[in-house]
Amino acid sequence: MTRTVRAKAPAKVNLQLTVGARREDGYHPLVSVFQAVDLWESVIATPRTDGRITLTVDVPAGSPVDAAAVPVDGTNLAWRAAEELAAAYGIADGVDLRIRKGIPVAGGMAGGSADAAAALVACAEAWDIGATRADLDRIGARLGADVPFSLHGHTAVGLGRGDELTPAMTHGSFHWVFATQSRGLSTPEVYAEFDRRLDAGEQALSDLEVDSGVMTALMAGDPVALGNCMINDLEPAALSLMPRLERVLDEAEAAEACAALVSGSGPTVAALARSRQHALAIAAHLKAARVADAVLTAAGPASGTVLVQD
Numbered sequence: 001m002t003r004t005v006r007a008k009a010p011a012k013v014n015l016q017l018t019v020g021a022r023r024e025d026g027y028h029p030l031v032s033v034f035q036a037v038d039l040w041e042s043v044i045a046t047p048r049t050d051g052r053i054t055l056t057v058d059v060p061a062g063s064p065v066d067a068a069a070v071p072v073d074g075t076n077l078a079w080r081a082a083e084e085l086a087a088a089y090g091i092a093d094g095v096d097l098r099i100r101k102g103i104p105v106a107g108g109m110a111g112g113s114a115d116a117a118a119a120l121v122a123c124a125e126a127w128d129i130g131a132t133r134a135d136l137d138r139i140g141a142r143l144g145a146d147v148p149f150s151l152h153g154h155t156a157v158g159l160g161r162g163d164e165l166t167p168a169m170t171h172g173s174f175h176w177v178f179a180t181q182s183r184g185l186s187t188p189e190v191y192a193e194f195d196r197r198l199d200a201g202e203q204a205l206s207d208l209e210v211d212s213g214v215m216t217a218l219m220a221g222d223p224v225a226l227g228n229c230m231i232n233d234l235e236p237a238a239l240s241l242m243p244r245l246e247r248v249l250d251e252a253e254a255a256e257a258c259a260a261l262v263s264g265s266g267p268t269v270a271a272l273a274r275s276r277q278h279a280l281a282i283a284a285h286l287k288a289a290r291v292a293d294a295v296l297t298a299a300g301p302a303s304g305t306v307l308v309q310d
């Protein structure tokens, strides 16, 4: 019997992204505090008996996400997730994967990692292989440093490459505005620019420690205090590759955001609001200022990757 399964995985924003010097393996040691927000990628998996994998991408009507920028071959992380899972469990079946994009492409919000996470959960269920979450975490970490957090969701501290996770305590909801650009930034290029700035003495190395102010603000559910502590060491590199992002930050500040920061490796700018009402006001301000190609609002923390019953 053909069994079609759908899973959805959240976008993330980094509340703290502290980056150390490049390691021998090319990765950078991180202290990352992630929060999942309620923008979702869905992956629908339908098993095939011929062992082939196929992939299609669709974008809900009216969505600002650019589906044309998503690869539909074996380089897509969802495809690779299905391959890795099949190899790990000796699965001979194939799968038709259908991705519904809700997270900006190449935006610094882990949209590709969310595809991998949702594909892992959907394929594990569709192929009925009884994988545990720990198994999926291990396979996910091989696919990308942000994949374990996409599986985990909520709010968490990530050490190592960002994939060694510990849950963080939070209180209430935080309200976010995301200003996206249609042209993305490549994560490896942003890290390479970070390395260049470090070598040139244009950037200092931060201490690789969890900011206790971030943790206290999360537990208190206090966006103003959280805004005062948020930091992203990749922001100067992202700004030097895309200087026009300065204007987005300025306009978010003009709208009295608690903080405005490049999200991850960018180019999405995340603005933290005091309330949902304030988030809508910041979004209206950013739209009117025409500094972004699209403006989205979302709340966090959101759950990790879950199966969706249709």
Ligand code: C5P
Pocket (backbone or CB within 6 Å): 026, 027, 028, 029, 030, 143, 144, 145, 146, 160, 161, 162, 187, 188, 191
């Ligand atoms: O793991 P993932 O494929 O998502 O990482 C993409 C790229 O980002 C890596 O190839 C590397 O250049 C950079 N990266 C890094 N240090 C990390 C995470 C990612 O340098 N901790």
